[in-house]
Amino acid sequence: MTKIAPLQPKNPKPVIGVVGLGTMGLGIAQVFLMAGFRVIATDGYAPLLTTTPMRLAASLDARVQAGKLTQDACNTALRRLRLVDSLDELLRAELVIEAITEDLAAKSQLLAALENVLAPSTVFATNTSSLSVAALAEGLFRPDRVLGMHFFNPAPAMKLVELVGHAGTSGAALQLGRAVLEDAGKVVIVAPDRPGFIVNRCARPFYGEALAMLEEGISAADIDAAMLAHGYKIGPLSLIDLIGADINLAATEGLFAAMGKHPRYHVFDTMRDHVARGDLGRKTGRGFVYPAKLGPAPANAADIALRIEAVLINEAASLLAEGDVGQDSIDTAVMLGMNFPRGPFAALRAHGAVHILGALAALEARAPAHLKGRYVPSHALTEPALS
Numbered sequence: 001m002t003k004i005a006p007l008q009p010k011n012p013k014p015v016i017g018v019v020g021l022g023t024m025g026l027g028i029a030q031v032f033l034m035a036g037f038r039v040i041a042t043d044g045y046a047p048l049l050t051t052t053p054m055r056l057a058a059s060l061d062a063r064v065q066a067g068k069l070t071q072d073a074c075n076t077a078l079r080r081l082r083l084v085d086s087l088d089e090l091l092r093a094e095l096v097i098e099a100i101t102e103d104l105a106a107k108s109q110l111l112a113a114l115e116n117v118l119a120p121s122t123v124f125a126t127n128t129s130s131l132s133v134a135a136l137a138e139g140l141f142r143p144d145r146v147l148g149m150h151f152f153n154p155a156p157a158m159k160l161v162e163l164v165g166h167a168g169t170s171g172a173a174l175q176l177g178r179a180v181l182e183d184a185g186k187v188v189i190v191a192p193d194r195p196g197f198i199v200n201r202c203a204r205p206f207y208g209e210a211l212a213m214l215e216e217g218i219s220a221a222d223i224d225a226a227m228l229a230h231g232y233k234i235g236p237l238s239l240i241d242l243i244g245a246d247i248n249l250a251a252t253e254g255l256f257a258a259m260g261k262h263p264r265y266h267v268f269d270t271m272r273d274h275v276a277r278g279d280l281g282r283k284t285g286r287g288f289v290y291p292a293k294l295g296p297a298p299a300n301a302a303d304i305a306l307r308i309e310a311v312l313i314n315e316a317a318s319l320l321a322e323g324d325v326g327q328d329s330i331d332t333a334v335m336l337g338m339n340f341p342r343g344p345f346a347a348l349r350a351h352g353a354v355h356i357l358g359a360l361a362a363l364e365a366r367a368p369a370h371l372k373g374r375y376v377p378s379h380a381l382t383e384p385a386l387s
């Protein structure tokens, strides 16, 4: 008698739903398609449903050309995508990731609509960068199914995803979130549901301290060249030019408000002026450095780099002091999310706490009125674990 092999599930990976096929949603869909998941996706803007296969094919083709993906794998990935024009067609998805416009009301409305048409067991993930996951879960019948999955741009290239549970997120939802992300090759760091999560908060001083120095008269090219000389792949002001001063300003203003207008998150006039003038960076043809090229590192490069790293370290220490996240998670998240050569706690060990505390004290002593309090060290920096 011939033995019949037991039936294997055709595709044991959970089906992923994606709502919002803009920059991030398209990239997130690509991440899962390339990892062998089936993806059902939709967008409120109907023309995108027609153009998405072409956009995706172009993005995958770039990887084929770069030798990172075979043509076969590219074709298979494209076949795994199903585009739908209504939310109830996401029914087969076990996890739905929303990547729609960054607006609390719009996202809350979408989650409530999804809850109306999908199974109670479907997990909802939000790709919000600045909204509270708890606030997004509020008002749902099953807030325990909501979590944050903060991908970085471009999602297919960036390894890091911050996984964010609110106080009521179920262990099962977090487990599913972690499992699919790891299966898709991502490095998952659990981040607290607090403003900026880990990376967007800990990265603020990189830009802020560069702007503080710019306002003191140090040139943008010198600041960036100093950071390059200390192992950073791009300087803070060139990074603003790349991302867009408008995007950076909005993120800084959001964090400044969310953190009770603490001077550590000060919104610098120079930044507002650039945005008001339309000097947004590469996209408008002029930024802080762009289109100029950087020169050699200035003689005071070490002072510039120490100053920026001291303030980065202090921010990371203040996050650490709030609890729920450890030094290694912060270091890994900041390195992967910002492409930094080392995390803030590795930088602290390299400089030594005494040196960093001294640098912060000197900065605080000569801080102008609007920055007073900015450099006061987090108490974590003076505790034995760090000092």
Ligand SMILES: NC(=O)c1ccc[n+]([C@@H]2O[C@H](COP(=O)([O-])OP(=O)(O)OC[C@H]3O[C@@H](n4cnc5c(N)ncnc54)[C@H](O)[C@@H]3O)[C@@H](O)[C@H]2O)c1
Pocket (backbone or CB within 6 Å): 019, 020, 021, 022, 023, 024, 025, 042, 043, 044, 045, 048, 099, 100, 101, 102, 103, 106, 110, 127, 128, 129, 130, 150, 151, 152, 153
């Ligand atoms: N762009 C980034 O660098 C970045 C990085 C990390 C996280 N995020 C977050 O990802 C999310 C999306 O950002 P993006 O840059 O991809 O935006 P985007 O504007 O490129 O895309 C948003 C898409 O959502 C669609 N949409 C809007 N409302 C909708 C609704 N109610 N139902 C269905 N579709 C809807 C729009 O048509 C658009 O295609 C935001 O929450 C943002 O904060 C963005």
